[in-house]
Amino acid sequence: MSQTQSPSAPRLAGRTAIVTGGSRGIGAAVARRLAADGARVxxxxxxxxxxxxxxxxxxxxxxxxxxxxxxxxxxAASVNTMVTTVREAFGAIDILINNAGILEGQPVGEIDQTSFDAQFRTNAFSVILVTQAVLPHVPAxxxxxxxxxxxLVYRPRAGLAVYAASKAAVDGLTHAFAVELGPRNITVNAVAxxxxxxxxxxxxPDEVKDRMRESTPLGRLAEPEDIADAIAFLASDDARWVTGRTLKTDGGFI
Ligand SMILES: NC(=O)c1ccc[n+]([C@@H]2O[C@H](COP(=O)([O-])OP(=O)(O)OC[C@H]3O[C@@H](n4cnc5c(N)ncnc54)[C@H](OP(=O)(O)O)[C@@H]3O)[C@@H](O)[C@H]2O)c1
Incomplete structure (x- = not known):
């Protein structure tokens, strides 16, 4: 955490990061940003x-x-194999970005267990699985x-109740894990x-996007890099005194 670096070293120099869902969208932007900050990704x-x-x-x-x-x-087996691969390639794991997720829309009355299980497993249970697999490899x-x-946890939309509930679980895990992992100097935060x-x-549909743009004080929708930059802050020692928090990265969306 308090690794000494020269003033000119990138802030994540010497750090290793895992970014789940790093192949596309927000995760790809996060992977690029953490690498630009000096991390092995x-x-x-x-x-x-x-x-x-x-x-x-x-x-x-x-x-x-x-x-x-x-x-x-x-x-679980797949996650454990992945973490072993990263450990062997890069050594200790300093940063974990639990970004992988799926979204399925179903109006109340049509919600089924298959979709519930898929969204809760991929969006919420994954946070438990990957965090637990990584913990033994986080340095002292x-x-x-x-x-x-x-x-959507804070500002729901029709048809996305299960997705929002799975993300509410992510918030709950974030805030509780921060309490448990604080004594190990591991910060746990979320972005929304x-x-x-x-x-x-x-x-x-474009009309929905237009309405959301109109409800966003900054007057546009987010690009993946807008979210990645906030995540990179929380993944760095610059955010060492921030834990157990969910940062609303939403352009002020009201
Ligand atoms: N986009 C938004 O407006 C928005 C808003 C709020 C929150 N989020 C959240 O932000 C995160 C990233 O969203 P995005 O929009 O960038 O999504 P995306 O473009 O659909 O990309 C999803 C990523 O997650 C990976 N993934 C999905 N299921 C996985 C699984 N079971 N195991 C491993 N990887 C898996 C995908 O891998 P493959 O490429 O191999 O399929 C892909 O890299 C998600 O958690 C999403 O819920 C997104």
Missing amino acids: AVVYRSNSNEANAVVESIRKTGAEAIAVQADVAD RGGHIVNVSSS PALTRTDMTAPI
Whole structure:
């Protein structure tokens, strides 16, 4: 945590980071940003190896270190194998970004267990699985965990109750893990983005996006880099006195 570095060293020099869902969208922007800050980055993807490899290549072109690692964050065995791979490649793990997620819309009355299980396993249980797998590899000086929640927890939309509930669980885990991991000098925080332009939100109709833009004081929708920069702050020692908090990264969305 208080590793001594020369004033000119990038703030994450010498650190290793795991970014789940690093192949696309917000996770890809996070992977690039953490690498630009000096971290070695493991880009974890579920099935999209081409996109993950493209992110890794773009990072390596800058001179930084990155690897792509396949894993299903909802599966314990897969997560454990992924963490072992990262440990063998890069050593101790300083930073974990639990970003992988899925969104499925179902209006109340049509919610089924299959969709509930998929969203809770991928969005919430994954935070438990990956955090627990990483913990034995966090160095004694501590580390930083950042989870990705959603503005929908605080400002719900029709049809997305289960997704919002799974992200509320992410917030609950974030705040509770911070209490448990504080004594190890591990900070645990979350960001709660509003609508951000990624594959996940591409199907949302333009009129809905226009309404959200009008409800955003900064007058536009988020790009993945807007969220990545806030995550990078929480993943750095600059945020050493911030833990157990959810940062609303939403342009002031009201
Ligand atoms: N976009 C938004 O407006 C918004 C707003 C609030 C919160 N969020 C949250 O932000 C996070 C990133 O969203 P995004 O918009 O960037 O999503 P996205 O473009 O759909 O990308 C999702 C990423 O998660 C990975 N992933 C999904 N399920 C996985 C699994 N079971 N195991 C491992 N990786 C898995 C995907 O891997 P593959 O490429 O291999 O499929 C991909 O890298 C999510 O947690 C989402 O809920 C997004």
